[in-house]
Amino acid sequence: MNVIETRRAGSEDISQIWLLLNQFAASYSPDERVFKSTFQRLIESESVTFLVIELDGSVLGYLLGFDLLTMFANGTIFSLVELVVDESYRGQGLGKRLVSDALVQAWARGCVEVVVPTRRAATFYESLGFSKSAEYLKLKRP
Numbered sequence: 132m133n134v135i136e137t138r139r140a141g142s143e144d145i146s147q148i149w150l151l152l153n154q155f156a157a158s159y160s161p162d163e164r165v166f167k168s169t170f171q172r173l174i175e176s177e178s179v180t181f182l183v184i185e186l187d188g189s190v191l192g193y194l195l196g197f198d199l200l201t202m203f204a205n206g207t208i209f210s211l212v213e214l215v216v217d218e219s220y221r222g223q224g225l226g227k228r229l230v231s232d233a234l235v236q237a238w239a240r241g242c243v244e245v246v247v248p249t250r251r252a253a254t255f256y257e258s259l260g261f262s263k264s265a266e267y268l269k270l271k272r273p
């Protein structure tokens with residue numbers, strides 16, 4: 132039987148997460164030097180949700196998100212910013228498990244809402260109960 136587990140990302144996951152990040156970033160080109168320093172900061176930060184999912188001991192996906200303090204929503208919103216499952220292992224419930232474990236943790240911290248900016252995976256999130264809301268605009272540094 133396959134054993135699926137989620138846990139907090141650690142330094143030992145850096146190589147696999149680099150590979151997964153390159154499958155995630157459709158319209159960006161990750162820079163490995165920047166990635167290494169950001170990865171280190173993320174695993175050291177207590178306030179970040181950075182989970183990996185293992186299938187039979189191999190890391191096959193990760194999820195990254197942050198708590199945003201708000202006044203308008205009467206509390207903390209959890210913003211899920213990166214989620215990727217290895218291309219060869221999609222459709223086996225790993226993405227759903229990462230999101231549901233992150234949701235359990237977010238509700239336990241007292242978050243009032245979860246948001247996710249995505250274009251490619253809206254149907255995936257809708258299948259988990261999310262619904263479309265505001266549009267997401269961005270401005271790059273000149």
Ligand SMILES: CC(C)(COP(=O)(O)OP(=O)(O)OC[C@H]1O[C@@H](n2cnc3c(N)ncnc32)[C@H](O)[C@@H]1OP(=O)(O)O)[C@@H](O)C(=O)NCCC(=O)NCCS
Pocket residue numbers: 154155211212213214215216217220221222223224225226227228247248249251252254255258
């Ligand atoms: C989106 C992603 C994480 C889903 O991971 P996954 O492990 O394949 O998803 P699951 O197997 O857990 O699927 C859960 C449900 O969503 C459905 N689903 C999965 N991917 C889907 C997609 N792209 N579009 C529509 N439905 C999808 C599955 O059929 C499943 O439905 P079910 O529970 O009724 O069977 C994965 O496709 C991925 O890494 N995509 C590239 C990166 C990306 O787009 N990330 C999201 C932006 S934050």
